[in-house]
Amino acid sequence: MKRIIVLLLGLWMMSCSQQQANLQREIDFNFDWKFTLVEDTLPPNNVPLADQDWRDIRLPHDWSVEASFDSTLEGCVGYLPGGVGVYQKHFKTPVDLEKQNVFVLFDGVYNNATFWINGKKLGVNPYGYSPVYYDLSSYLKTNGEENSITVHVDHSRFADSRWYTGSGIYRNVKLITVDKLHIPIWGTFITTPEVTKEASKVHLQIELENNYTTDQNVEVVTSIVDAKGTELSKATSNTSLKSNQRNKITQDFTVKSPKLWSPESPTLYSALTQLKVDGKVVDEYSTPFGIRTxxxxxxxxxxxxxxxxxxxxxxxxxxxxxxxxxxxxxxxxxxxxxxxxxxxxxxxxxxxxxxxxxxxxxxxxxxxxxxxxxxxxxxxxxxxxxxxxxxxxxxxxxxxxxxxxxxxxxxxxxxxxxxxxxxxxxxxxxxxxxxxxxxxxxxxxxxxxxxxxxxxxxxxxxxxxxxxxxxxxxxxxxxxxxxxxxxxxxxxxxxxxxxxxxxxxxxxxxxxxxxxxxxxxxxxxxxxxxxxxxxxxxxxxxxxxxxxxxxxxxxxxxxxxxxxxxxxxxxxxxxxxxxxxxxxxxxxxxxxxxxxxxxxxxxxxxxWNYFKSIWKDEPHISIGTLPLKKSGFKAHEMSGLPVAKNKGSYKWRNSNWHWNYKKGEKVLVEVTSNYATVELLLNGKSLGYRSMSDSPGRIMRWVVPFEEGELVARAKFGKEETVATLKSAGKPSQFTISADKKQLKADAYDVSHIVFQLKDKEGIPVKTEDVRVTFEVEGNAKLLGVDNGAWTNIQDFQSNTLTTSQGRALTIIQTTKEAGDIKITAKAEGYPDQTINLKSTH
Structure with a gap:
């Protein structure tokens, strides 16, 4: 008897699980696309196109960043090209179209995009920043053959912006499958009209759409749940919709002792809405929200x-x-x-x-x-x-x-x-x-x-x-x-x-x-x-x-x-x-x-240091240096104190985070801090104090003749002391590579940032010399590109090699769908190779 009960319970759970799977509204539609660049700006007359020779890609995709920087192009978009591209994807109809509708949702395509399904034009969307979706239901094949979705992207007007826009289907794409009685895409609007510490009113507007040929009676059940899935409030409404009618209903809730959303505490809730017909759930829609005023x-x-x-x-x-x-x-x-x-x-x-x-x-x-x-x-x-x-x-x-x-x-x-x-x-x-x-x-x-x-x-x-x-x-x-x-x-x-x-x-x-x-x-x-x-x-x-x-x-x-x-x-x-x-x-x-x-x-x-010293309450102190002759300051003839050449000199600017200059060279040392008074020391010798009240722009400054060693800025408040240091680096003799994440998800989305840095024999970063570095990736990951952060870096992003800036470089790797070990090796001539091991799991 126990076995029968367990078996029945298992069958019931499988049934519920299957029903839940069938109610999955969103399908990731980013994979298995084809892509090619074309010359003609006019959309094609006959689609779908033959794409067997096109590139295999996954979305999101920006084709402009794949190109080399070119001085003959336009600086407004960073000297990268635009052009015209065509995307195509083949897929089988995922649902029974007698009972369900299928939509495709593009979160962003730059720009002047035209969309087709199986040769039928769906529409156009000129603005590269607005989302757009289309109902595919009337055009999908029901005989088991593959459908073809085609997207023509005309960014031939490649300098159509004052900043870099990218080109292509550069945001996510979703396939949305719903019952013919459903909540439309973006079909809810939630607000919190009254909020106190004791309770919050939650108002939910829900759109309903009936695409059946018959009228439908529907029960709308919504639960407000917290991040742990605990139900906090519930509402049920009953309504009817005529065939091909769209309607709105509203529901109201009370959440007791709400946790309010703020930058310091970004607490989120969800409104989980189910549509039921004769007790059967036909649609589910989740609306994440925060309670705040x-x-x-x-x-x-x-x-x-x-x-x-x-x-x-x-x-x-x-x-x-x-x-x-x-x-x-x-x-x-x-x-x-x-x-x-x-x-x-x-x-x-x-x-x-x-x-x-x-x-x-x-x-x-x-x-x-x-x-x-x-x-x-x-x-x-x-x-x-x-x-x-x-x-x-x-x-x-x-x-x-x-x-x-x-x-x-x-x-x-x-x-x-x-x-x-x-x-x-x-x-x-x-x-x-x-x-x-x-x-x-x-x-x-x-x-x-x-x-x-x-x-x-x-x-x-x-x-x-x-x-x-x-x-x-x-x-x-x-x-x-x-x-x-x-x-x-x-x-x-x-x-x-x-x-x-x-x-x-x-x-x-x-x-x-x-x-x-x-x-x-x-x-x-x-x-x-x-x-x-x-x-x-x-x-x-x-x-x-x-x-x-x-x-x-x-x-x-x-x-x-x-x-x-x-x-x-x-x-x-x-x-x-x-x-x-x-x-x-x-x-x-x-x-x-x-x-x-x-x-x-x-x-x-x-x-970053400057504004942290202004915006954060925690103790902060940092040091930057500049050659005096390039700093906008000069040294006073008698006191040696820095004297600004004009008012603009007092504003913060990008300074060097190193202590390496020619012996005796005059250097402007700039200290940012939220302490009232700071002392500067060179090799243990005090160079005096500066106070915030006497420092225009909240930057404390000293003129210091360079001497190799250690520069220290320190400040005290009561018994608490905060210190920042810069040490002179010797000749580079090694480099290190580090990763911001070593445990990754094998989902083809997760990334890890790998940073290369030249160092001397003592491990001090060397920021005054550069080297060419090559990155190699083994295992279930791909290399997305390389950069060094410099304004003037015009080396190809889509590469595995580049020359560093400040002895530093970055590569980013991205997982595949296969789990396993990932090994990144960095190579630079004259230095031993360095490796770092990551792991991706499901």
Whole structure:
């Protein structure tokens, strides 16, 4: 009898398991694609295409980063090419189409993409940053033959952006299979309208769709569960849908003693929704969410969960060095971890929507996200030189040509995908759009030369020269173009509010004094300024009821002081947190720049130490050095103290993290710290103290004639002492390789960063000499590429060999689906080979 019971129980569990397997909505659709580059920009007439000679690839894929840097190409996109590519994949119909529907979901294709299934055109999507999906159900084969999905990607206008975009299907692709009675893709919207320590109200809007030929009665059951899967609240609704009807229902829940989402404690919950027909589950949908409150007050700033919160933000572009824009999640995870350790708690997605995967990571790691939608509206920016467009060549034509037709659809699809993320706390409709409406700059009075529209008389460093009343008169009297910026902005803002009225809108204003009188600033909830800190007193005087903040800035102590001195100003977003490819017009061999905290390889730079000393409460001290003659300082003739040549010299800059110069050479030593007083010592001899109060820009400086040995900066608070050291390195005699992860998942996604560093016989890093290094990989992994982080590194990313920078290099390896041992060997002429062993498991 026991055996019968056990057997029946086992059969029941197998049945439940099979039912659960059949309800898997998402299938990873990234593998087993074919790819080729083509010459013709016109989409093919007859598809599918013969692809037996094409490359076998897996997605995500960025074909531009596979190429060599070329000085004859465009610096705006990092001297890498675009082109036209075609992707194709063959697959069998995975479900019974009498009962189920099949969709394909592309999270991002750059750009001008056309899609077919079995030769039937599904549609197009010009914007490279918006997700798009198509219903394949009517076109799939039911006779057991393979289907063919074809994607034509036209990035022949390869310089269509002011930064590197990548080319191809560079984000994830999913195949979605659902019952004909189902919750549509992005079909839920969850909010937390009331939150206290005792309880939180949770409001869930659920869309339902019935594609059966008959009416359907459905029971909708939703459970709120925590990270451990414990059910905290439950709701059940009953409704009916007519054939081919889409409808919405709402459910409300109470979560007792909620754990609130914040950067310090990014607690997540899930709303698990089941659709049942006659007791049988026909669809399941999971909606991850966080419980938190956001509030913005004009004279007080930003409140997260009732606490005044300062937004310590960075702007980021969506590429990541050697992988281009097809960025494995582990690379973003490593980079965001370093940013967080440096004090960052917010990210601005400059200047376009990022991937779903990226926002999922921000949810889990605890980053606030200012979600930006567009860089161009009605008129084009100049891709090579920024500001308004001064070129008309084919290669630089961009999204402005699609904006009128596609902006609403792109915005709505993106927001439907992203509005449940607790990390998203603002929607930004656009970036520095005023440049493309020429009259805005002339109205300021700082721009006066129509023959040279970018020539100005101190625009960025001076407050407005007119009152708002005077500016309004000038605006009203100035000739305008076909499109009015304030009207376009209001239209965008209205579209955002239709999708989500729980978060404020913003825009990054570059000419705010005019935007405040034209109606542009009034179109959004919280105008953000771009490099216009000097205007805050003027705004507070004339627009006391308007909350403003900083959406983009260079990233200096002066920028952060605005947040501390003006209570309503709650944020900075420095440009940028991490190096990015592009925006280097006519600067060959520079192909990247402007990473304030991490370079293109993800290595820390001086700004990481600088902002950690400002943003983190934990004790911090660090040392940087520069040859005095290149530092912007000189030594005082009598005291020997450093004297700045101009005010700009006081700002932080990338300095050397070594103590190796010519004997007697004068060196500027810069110390960043959050201690009030720091002492500097060379070989045990004190070189004196510097205090924070006497150090402009919060950087303490000494002029030190170089002497080989050990440089020490130390500070004390009570009995606690914090020390930073730099030791002179000898000649390189060895190198080491290290891995950030040694235990990996055999899922064909997981990555490990392998760092090479030259060292002397004592193990001190040698940062003044370089060597050519070759990496070899054995086992179940592939090498994604190599980099050294330098702006001027124009060696191929897609290689296994390169010359180091600062004696350092990076390679990234990625697992395959097969588990096993992985061995990485680094080789450099004149040095013994070094190996490191990793392991991947299922």
């Amino acid at each position: 956001i509030e913005f007050k004009v004279d007080e700033g930003f409140y997260l969960n009732g606490e005044n919160t300062l937004v310590k933000g960075v702007c980021l572009h969506h590429d990541a060095g050697l992988v281009g824009t097809a960025v494995p999640l582990g690379i973003w995870e490593r980079r965001l971890k370093l940013l967080k350790e440096g004090g960052v708690n917010a990210i601005r997605t400059s200047h376009n929507p990022f991937s779903k995967e990226f926002l999922d990571l921000c949810d889990r790691m605890g980053f606030l996200v200012q979600h930006e939608l567009f860089d161009e509206f009605d008129y084009a920016k100049d891709k090579r030189q920024n500001f308004h467009d001064r070129h008309s060549d084919y290669a630089t034509r961009g999204y402005d040509e699609h904006f009128q037709q596609w902006a609403k659809s792109d915005l709505q699809r993106t927001m439907r995908r992203d509005r449940n993320h607790p990390s998203v706390f603002q929607w930004s409709i656009g970036n520095e759009i005023e440049w493309t409406y020429l009259h805005y700059r002339y109205i300021t009075g700082f721009y006066t030369d129509p023959k040279n529209p970018n020539k100005n008389k101190g625009f960025f460093g001076k407050p407005p020269m007119f009152t708002p009343e005077e500016l309004k008169v000038r605006y009203d009297n100035w000739e305008k173009g076909e499109y009015i910026l304030a009207e376009t902005a209001k239209k965008l803002n209205d579209w955002v509010k239709e999708m989500d009225d729980t978060r404020p809108t913003t825009a990054n204003l570059i000419i705010p004094q005019v935007s405040h009188v034209s109606g542009y600033a009034d179109a959004v909830d919280i105008p953000g300024y771009s490099y216009r800190n000097v205007i805050f007193p003027w705004t507070k005087k004339y627009f006391p009821n308007t909350q403003v903040t900083t959406n983009e800035c260079p990233g200096t102590w002066d920028d952060w002081k605005q947040v501390l001195e003006y209570p309503g100003v709650f944020s900075i977003f420095m440009w940028t947190g991490i190096d990015y490819i592009g925006e280097r017009n006519e600067r060959w061999p520079e192909k990247s720049a402007w990473g304030d905290m991490l370079d293109l390889a993800g290595f820390k730079v001086t700004g």
